[in-house]
Amino acid sequence: MNALLNWFDDRTGVRKLLHEALYESVPGGARWRYVWGSTLVFTFVVQVITGFMLWSAYSPSTRTAWESVFYIQYEMTLGSVIRGLHHYSAQAMVVLMAIHLMQVVIDGAYKAPREMNFWLGIVLMMIVLGLSLTGYLLPWDQKGYYATQVTTNIMSATPVVGAEVQTLAQGGRDYGHLTLTRFFAMHAGILPAMLVGFLALHIYVFRRHGLTVHDPKHAPDAQFWPDQVLKDAVACLGVLSVVLMLAVLRPAELSAPADPAVKFDAARPEWYFLFLFRFLRFHAVEALGLTFGAIIVPGIIMGIIAVMPLTERVLGRAGHFLNKAFMWSLAVGVVVLTVMAFYEDANDPGHQAALAEAHRDAGRAIELAKSPDRIPVDGAVALLRRDPFTQGPRLFAQHCASCHRWNGHDGRGTLVTDALKPGESGAPPVTPPTAADLGNFASRDWMKAILVDYSNHFRWLKNASWYSAAKEQQSKGESVEFLDPDASEMADWTSGNAESLKSPENADNVTALVEFLFAEAARPGAELDAALVAKGKALATEGNWAGALNGTSCSSCHDTIGQPFPAEVDESSGNGYPTLAAYGSVAWLKDFIRHPDALRHYGAKNRMPAYSANQLTDTDLELLVRWMTGDYPKSTVADYPSMLERIPEPK
């Protein structure tokens, strides 16, 4: 064995090399304050290991990037841990780098003869930040996509060559396949290779000048092995434990697949760039322009750091003091701005709503991708585009929420509010809905409310301006047709028969009629009581109630109740009463949204705008209606909470 080692040493000089590497003198003894450089090298090693592994499963294109990351995270052995390690080690690297830099400045390790190594360190810092930036885009999720858009747009603000820089980074005018291939080449090839090269130089120069000793009299001198190595290794173990714990307990996030057509209001840079994000949002900074805030100011800061060795050389002790003061002020500034950004976001209902939507979309995308049908060839983004659970709320908010509400909100979990008047402060007032809340549309509750609680169910109409205008016309004795929740034939029927409807002798009948009406809506997956449905149908068509109600049937006005909704409607049909043929079903609802003013619906009483295919395409109508009627694969993703209690009652 020894002979073999001697042979090997003779040819390679490995013993001398090891000796030099391990028996570096540590004046003043091994200390915990010297561990930061080693932890940085260690996190880089972790990044290389996990990065190569992720590379073995990652596929850079706009239709496979999110999909392959999804596969890594949710399907592959330890995929979530490997991705988590990579994700959190990247953040650890930035934190450790900041500590390392602070310490170098505080201990004056940048002073002659170590200026060159200080500059090498700054180059390394730039490379690491470049790695963070390029890595953030690679999952091609909404978060990475929109955050990186901001960065490449900042690049375009570079004086003179901005547009060219941006085009080069993106691989074209817009984001696409080539953006990913280029970012990936930077992230996994070019930048790591540069990092290795500069790191080698950094360590070589460091060894040439030796450690910057903080306090030579702290303890007797020691040697790198094993004294300092043990401290370094323990520190690395600490870093690894924290990163591993985070990776297991808080797996790295994967937001919804990137979709340029879907706004992402929750976009934020990675937390260690939040200070810059917040800085750019100061009105004074905004007023000076993007180039000033995003390029000139960071450039000046980096410049001041870079010339620190010269500052110290020219100004001596005062220069060192100035450098330290600058670093401390910078650190305080960064912390304050970061805390501000977090605090403001936490207290911004708009941002919180955007986050809620982002989580809902992400959860849904992952849920659909896990389904037996897997991901189609046009990518996970198409899964969401075709999904009523995802698209319905957006279409509702866009087209319906100016009058209707969905469980009190606009469909997307946001209260509809009025703008604050000048001089007012606090939460903006909730805008009263002027049409029915459709959150429980065509459910048993909905059907029952119409039957026994009609005026109350449609009370929101009384908030509408057309309602007060019609009331006023009416009070002047003018004839006006409108839907009055308090005084329509239906309202009269329910209020006039309230006692009988709510009497115990009709309790079973009401349940049966509700079951029948609910069956008519043909909700997918609804469990129905067939006997009750049959009994309800007889009530609707024959009116065999108990007591005073006996003889009043639905069909005496709504003559098509119980019939299927016609495939082709006769435009002249209608008897002045809304058709209840397959009321609440997909077919009924589609027809109603297209023609609420048709004779078969509300006719002259209608106040709802008719949505033609020019306003709401057939595809969108299909998605909206399927969402409203619950016709989509069920979701385990938490839906928006009800906000009904926050809606003010009509006067």
Add this chain to the structure above:
Amino acid sequence: MTVTDSNQPAPDSPADSSAANCCHNPGSCTPRRSLLYQGLTALISTIIVAIPASLGGLFFLDPILRRQKSSNSSQPGAAARKDENGFIRLDVTREAVPQDGTPVSVTVFDDIEDAWNRFPNVPVGSIWLRKVGDGPILAFNSICPHLGCSVNYRRAENDFFCPCHTSAFALDGKKSNEVPPRDMDALEVAMRTGGKDDPAGSEIWVKFQNFRRATSERIPI
């Protein structure tokens, strides 16, 4: 590995097993640590690299570790082309296969699951179909059992032939030279009417399978 340093006394001197107080001679400090101390350092250093490396290694072994999944779906495919036993209905019918025993090449369609994607009803392979008079329909996977090239029909020689390494087979699939390790891979065929077994039916259903190459045994992949 023990690194010996000529400047130091032997590291296993019992005199300084204490880690806290390292120096014999405060004037010219020559720190010495017990083997235990050095061992501990080596151990922790090994652990911090071994943890990410072994996690990464397990991740890389995923294709072997994960539960075996067939690349072809096991579920009945689109438009009920595939039954629960893996038989797939072909586009051609009994009548379309030449009466004189000339083989015809037919593409087989199925759903493919490929990692995160699912491709419904796509070509998954091709087979040779052959009918002898009114006798049974024979089906062979067109992949050569030798090394996976495609077996062609040679009209002049009236046999099957693989141009890559000259494997040759008779029309009944028997190998006719020593290049291939086994006969062509015959596939199970079922004649059906309306999806129901019927020896006189004209629908051809084939249990399409690929087999490992370069072995004399037929081992489904």
